[in-house]
Amino acid sequence: MGFEICIVGNTKSTTIKAGVDAGVNDQLANIQDELLQMKQELESRLFEYSFFQQDSQANLSYQQTTLIYHVKEELQDVLLALSKIENGTYGICEETGKMIPYSKMAVLPTARTADDFLYHIQFEKKTLPIWAETDETYDEALYS
Secondary structure (H helix, E strand, O other): OOEEEEEEOOEEEEEEOOOOOHHHHHHHHHHHHHHHHHHHHHHHHHHHHHHHHHHHOOOOOHHHHHHHHHHHHHHHHHHHHHHHHHHOOOOEOOOOOOEOOHHHHHHOOOOOOHHHHOHHHHHHHHHOOOOOOOOOOHHHHHHO
């Protein structure tokens, strides 16, 4: 990709190769910092859930088990993103092989495909009301 990044624990060292745009490198470094912070928070949360919940009761409830599952799943996504940064494949769509702009990856650093960014668009289409043309204003329609 044009640069190397070595991750050691929660620190990183970046070697910039010739021809790499400094702005792109800064964006990637910021994304990596955020991913490392997410990793630390998720590991802490996972430790807290698994350690303290086992002390309080032998059997975890369905909700607690589901919560732990989702934290583990998110942690796996973060670790995958960090490994992609390390091997130079971060930001490449797994379906098309095309580069996803780092400006988009900064919004969703664990994205694996370009389609991962479509969810919020679909969600907004389903949740935002479509008002038919009437004499009522938006506030009147909401509170009448």
